[in-house]
Amino acid sequence: MLESADNVAVGGVTKGSRMVIVGLGGGGCNAVARMHAGWSDGPVVAAVNTDSQALSACRVPVRVQIGKGITQGLGAGGDPAVGKLAAEDDGDSLRELVSQADIVVIVAALGGGTGTGAAPIMARIAREQGAMTLCFATTPFDFEGELKTRHAEEGLRALRMQADVVITLPNQRLLELVETQTGLVDAFGKADVMLGVGVRSLWKLLSKAGIINLDFADLRHLVEHSGGVCSFGYGEGTGTAKASVAVSELMKSPLLDRGRILSQAGALMVSINGGPDLTLVDVQKIMSQLTAVARPGVKLFMGATVDEAWQSRLTLTVLAAESWTGEGDLPAPAAGFPEKAVEGSAPEARTGSKAPVSAGARAIQPTLNFDTGDKGRFKNTEPTLYAGEDLDIPTFVRRGIKLSFEK
Amino acid sequence: MNLPLIVALEIGTTVVRAVIGESRADGHLMITGLGECPSRGVRKGEIVDFDNAVACVREALRLAEENGRVIINQVHLVVSGGHITSLVNRGSVPIMNSRKEITESDIDHVMETARAVSLPTDRQVLHTICQYFHVDDQEGVIDPEGMEGSKLSADMLIIHGLLMRLRNVVKVVRSVQVDVEDVAFGGLCAALAVLTAEDKEAGSVVIDLGGGTTDYVVYAHSAIAAAGSFGVGGDHITNDIARGLRIPIAEAERLKEEHGSAMVEMAARSQKVALPAESGLAERAVKVSDLHTITHLRMEETLNLVKTELLEKNLLHSLGGGVVLAGGCAHMKNIVKLAEKVFGLPCRVGKPRGVAGLAVVTEGPEYAAIVGMARYGLKSMEQKERERKSILGILKDIFRK
Incomplete structure (x- = not known):
C-alpha cells in the first residue's frame, strides 16, 4: 500500500525528466535509505518491501508494502518466487508509484527473495508506463553461499530482459575496497554507499544544467546501443591535483576491475562533477587520460557540472558499456561544447580542449603522441598488448598517476 | 668420463648464460661450469638483433668452456x-580387448591421441604433458594400467609457441656451430628447479620474473594445470623508471x-637518492x-596478470603450496x-634445489x-638410455615426482 503517494510527482527533478528511485527488498531499501539520508535535495525515493517491519524502519518519503496477502507482512524468506508473486499481486501500487516518472532507477541487492523476485516485475511495470528503466543491482559476496549466487544470476538474467539497462556492482569486488578489519556491517554499508554514489551522480548528470551538458537523450542513446549491460566506476579527488587523483582512483577502483573494463568498453559516459574552481584544463586532463586508456574508437559521452558548494573537490563517474552496437554518428555530445563552455574562457582554451573531449577518431591524435613518447626502449618491438592496454607504456602513465616532481 | 655431461643455455633478455652440469651419484646436479654475458639483441625474450645475439651466445659459451674445461658441442x-x-x-580411445582391462598399449594409444592436437600452422608444440586419465566416468585417475573400463581418456597439457620465433632462437645457437639437443619452456624449467614434491602435491604457482618475460607454471592436484608467459619483465621496470624520472x-637500472x-x-617516503652528474x-x-x-x-600489475589467469582457469583456490617466485626480479625488495598481498597466498622466493657446485x-x-633445464636435460637423457620407448615413464618421473 502507498503510505504517502502525494510525494510521487514532486521532487527536485528538472530539465523535463522526472526520476524515481525505487529500493527493492531488504538490501535495496537499506541502500536507498542511506542515499536519502545523505541528500538535501534529490529525486523521489521510494522503498518497496514485503517485510512490513523492515519497511517501517526505512526512513524514506515513500514506502510501499507488497505481498501482504502472501507473506502476511513478513519477508519473502529468501525465495525469489515469493518476491515475484508479491510484486505481481501489488502491481497497481507499483504502477502508481512510477506513473509520473521519465526515469525509474531500481536499486536491488540480488540474491534474496524480494529484491531478486520483484525487481524484474518492477522493471517491466516501469517500462510499460513509458519510463526508461535503469537498474543498479548488487550481486552477493562469495561467502553468502552458492544458493544466493544462483538466485542472483537468475534474477540478473530476468532483469536484463526487462530493464533498459542493468548496472551490476559485484559485492565481491568491493572486498578489495575494504580493509581486512572491516566489520560485516561496514562491508555492506560500503556497498550501499557505492550504490548511492552511482545513483546520485546519475541524477545530477541528468537534472542539473551542466557547463557541458549531458542529457536524457544521450543516456537513452547509450542505453539503447549498449546491449543493456553496463559497469559503473567512481573516483574522487581533492586538493590541487584533484583531477589526477580522481582519475587514478577511478582506474584503481575494483568496480571497473582496475581499469580493465574501461579499456574494453565500447562506449563510455563520463560525468565530471566539480566546484567553481573546475577548469577546462582539468577537464582536458581527465579526458586525455581516459582516452589514453580506452579502446581506440570508443563512443564517448561526457558532461561536466559545477556545484557551487564544492571547493577544490572533484568527482568522476563513469558508465561503461561493454559493447556498442550503434553505427554511424552520434548526436554528437561534444558538438555543443565550445558554445556552452564557461563564459570568459579564452578561445584558444576552447580549441585546445576540443580534441580530447570529442569521441572516436577525433581523440586518436593525442593518444598516438602519448604512446610513442612513453614507450622508450620498446619503441621498435612488437607491443605487449593485454586486455586492450599496451603494457610497454609505464603502468603509472596508464593509471594516470602523477609523480611528485611533476606536480 | 661415463657420467653424462649436460650444457644448458639460456638466451635471456638481460643475460645470456650457459651452465655445465653433471649428475652426481646421490642424484644431485653438480654445476661444474658457468659462462655469462650481458645480453644484447634480445627484447622480451625474443631475438631482435640476430648478429648481436650470436655474439653474446658465442661469448657465454666460450666462458663456460673455459670455466668448465670442456668443449661444448651441443646444448639444451x-x-x-x-x-x-x-x-x-x-x-x-575405446578399450578393445575382451577383458576390458587397460593395458600399457592402451595408455600409449590414448596419449598419442591426446597429443594430436590441431594448432594453427604457425604454432609449434613445445611440450605435451599428461595431466590425468579418465576411465569411463571416473575422473582424475593417475595410473589406469590394470583397471577395467570401456573407454580411456587422457588430458594433455599442450604448451606451444610461435614456430618462427622458436626457430630464430635455435638458429642463433646453430650459427655458432653448436647443436641444440632439446628445447624447453623457461617457466617449466624454473618450476622443476624450485618446487619440492610437497609443493606440487599441495598445488603451487611458480612465477619466473625475468628480464623480458614473466613465465608461470601452475601445479594443481599434482599435475601441471596451466602454463604461459607474458612479454613483461624487469626491462619494463627499468624503462618505466627511465621514462618517469627522465634519466x-x-x-634507471x-x-x-x-x-x-x-x-x-x-619509512623511505621522504628520502631522496642523489643521481651523479x-x-x-x-x-x-x-x-x-x-x-x-x-x-x-x-x-603489482605484472603479478595481477598471472592472478587473472589463475582466476580465469579457476585455479587460485587449488594452491595450498602458495606462490614461488624465481627470476632476477625476485631479488626486488618487498x-x-x-x-602475498596480490594473491592472498603464502609466498617465497625459490632457489634452485638439489644442486651443488x-x-x-x-x-x-x-x-x-637454467638449473631446471640442466636437470630436465639430464633426466631425459638418463631416461632415454633406460627406457627408450616408454614416454609415460619420463613424464611420470619428471613431472609428477
Missing part, C-alpha cells in the same frame, strides 16, 4: 616469450637494483617515493610482501630456469 636450450601459451586437449636507462621496491615503503646532466636527486610508486605499480648458481632465483 631454454626458451621463453609472450607468444608461449598452453591448452588442455582430451583424447579418448638514462643505465641509471642502477636505481632499480639499489633502491627499487615492490611496495611503497612508508653525468655527461652534461646536472646532479639531481629523485624522491624514493616516486621510484617506489613506479616500481610498485609495475610489479616482492614477497607484494605477492658454484655458489652463485645454487643461491640465486635468477638461475632457476
Whole structure:
C-alpha cells in the first residue's frame, strides 16, 4: 500500500525528466535509505518491501508494502518466487508509484527473495508506463553461499530482459575496497554507499544544467546501443591535483576491475562533477587520460557540472558499456561544447580542449603522441598488448598517476 | 668420463648464460661450469638483433668452456616469450580387448591421441604433458594400467609457441656451430628447479620474473594445470623508471637494483637518492617515493596478470603450496610482501634445489630456469638410455615426482 503517494510527482527533478528511485527488498531499501539520508535535495525515493517491519524502519518519503496477502507482512524468506508473486499481486501500487516518472532507477541487492523476485516485475511495470528503466543491482559476496549466487544470476538474467539497462556492482569486488578489519556491517554499508554514489551522480548528470551538458537523450542513446549491460566506476579527488587523483582512483577502483573494463568498453559516459574552481584544463586532463586508456574508437559521452558548494573537490563517474552496437554518428555530445563552455574562457582554451573531449577518431591524435613518447626502449618491438592496454607504456602513465616532481 | 655431461643455455633478455652440469651419484646436479654475458639483441625474450645475439651466445659459451674445461658441442636450450601459451586437449580411445582391462598399449594409444592436437600452422608444440586419465566416468585417475573400463581418456597439457620465433632462437645457437639437443619452456624449467614434491602435491604457482618475460607454471592436484608467459619483465621496470624520472636507462637500472621496491615503503617516503652528474646532466636527486610508486605499480600489475589467469582457469583456490617466485626480479625488495598481498597466498622466493657446485648458481632465483633445464636435460637423457620407448615413464618421473 502507498503510505504517502502525494510525494510521487514532486521532487527536485528538472530539465523535463522526472526520476524515481525505487529500493527493492531488504538490501535495496537499506541502500536507498542511506542515499536519502545523505541528500538535501534529490529525486523521489521510494522503498518497496514485503517485510512490513523492515519497511517501517526505512526512513524514506515513500514506502510501499507488497505481498501482504502472501507473506502476511513478513519477508519473502529468501525465495525469489515469493518476491515475484508479491510484486505481481501489488502491481497497481507499483504502477502508481512510477506513473509520473521519465526515469525509474531500481536499486536491488540480488540474491534474496524480494529484491531478486520483484525487481524484474518492477522493471517491466516501469517500462510499460513509458519510463526508461535503469537498474543498479548488487550481486552477493562469495561467502553468502552458492544458493544466493544462483538466485542472483537468475534474477540478473530476468532483469536484463526487462530493464533498459542493468548496472551490476559485484559485492565481491568491493572486498578489495575494504580493509581486512572491516566489520560485516561496514562491508555492506560500503556497498550501499557505492550504490548511492552511482545513483546520485546519475541524477545530477541528468537534472542539473551542466557547463557541458549531458542529457536524457544521450543516456537513452547509450542505453539503447549498449546491449543493456553496463559497469559503473567512481573516483574522487581533492586538493590541487584533484583531477589526477580522481582519475587514478577511478582506474584503481575494483568496480571497473582496475581499469580493465574501461579499456574494453565500447562506449563510455563520463560525468565530471566539480566546484567553481573546475577548469577546462582539468577537464582536458581527465579526458586525455581516459582516452589514453580506452579502446581506440570508443563512443564517448561526457558532461561536466559545477556545484557551487564544492571547493577544490572533484568527482568522476563513469558508465561503461561493454559493447556498442550503434553505427554511424552520434548526436554528437561534444558538438555543443565550445558554445556552452564557461563564459570568459579564452578561445584558444576552447580549441585546445576540443580534441580530447570529442569521441572516436577525433581523440586518436593525442593518444598516438602519448604512446610513442612513453614507450622508450620498446619503441621498435612488437607491443605487449593485454586486455586492450599496451603494457610497454609505464603502468603509472596508464593509471594516470602523477609523480611528485611533476606536480 | 661415463657420467653424462649436460650444457644448458639460456638466451635471456638481460643475460645470456650457459651452465655445465653433471649428475652426481646421490642424484644431485653438480654445476661444474658457468659462462655469462650481458645480453644484447634480445627484447622480451625474443631475438631482435640476430648478429648481436650470436655474439653474446658465442661469448657465454666460450666462458663456460673455459670455466668448465670442456668443449661444448651441443646444448639444451631454454626458451621463453609472450607468444608461449598452453591448452588442455582430451583424447579418448575405446578399450578393445575382451577383458576390458587397460593395458600399457592402451595408455600409449590414448596419449598419442591426446597429443594430436590441431594448432594453427604457425604454432609449434613445445611440450605435451599428461595431466590425468579418465576411465569411463571416473575422473582424475593417475595410473589406469590394470583397471577395467570401456573407454580411456587422457588430458594433455599442450604448451606451444610461435614456430618462427622458436626457430630464430635455435638458429642463433646453430650459427655458432653448436647443436641444440632439446628445447624447453623457461617457466617449466624454473618450476622443476624450485618446487619440492610437497609443493606440487599441495598445488603451487611458480612465477619466473625475468628480464623480458614473466613465465608461470601452475601445479594443481599434482599435475601441471596451466602454463604461459607474458612479454613483461624487469626491462619494463627499468624503462618505466627511465621514462618517469627522465634519466638514462643505465641509471634507471642502477636505481632499480639499489633502491627499487615492490611496495611503497612508508619509512623511505621522504628520502631522496642523489643521481651523479653525468655527461652534461646536472646532479639531481629523485624522491624514493616516486621510484617506489613506479616500481610498485609495475610489479603489482605484472603479478595481477598471472592472478587473472589463475582466476580465469579457476585455479587460485587449488594452491595450498602458495606462490614461488624465481627470476632476477625476485631479488626486488618487498616482492614477497607484494605477492602475498596480490594473491592472498603464502609466498617465497625459490632457489634452485638439489644442486651443488658454484655458489652463485645454487643461491640465486635468477638461475632457476637454467638449473631446471640442466636437470630436465639430464633426466631425459638418463631416461632415454633406460627406457627408450616408454614416454609415460619420463613424464611420470619428471613431472609428477
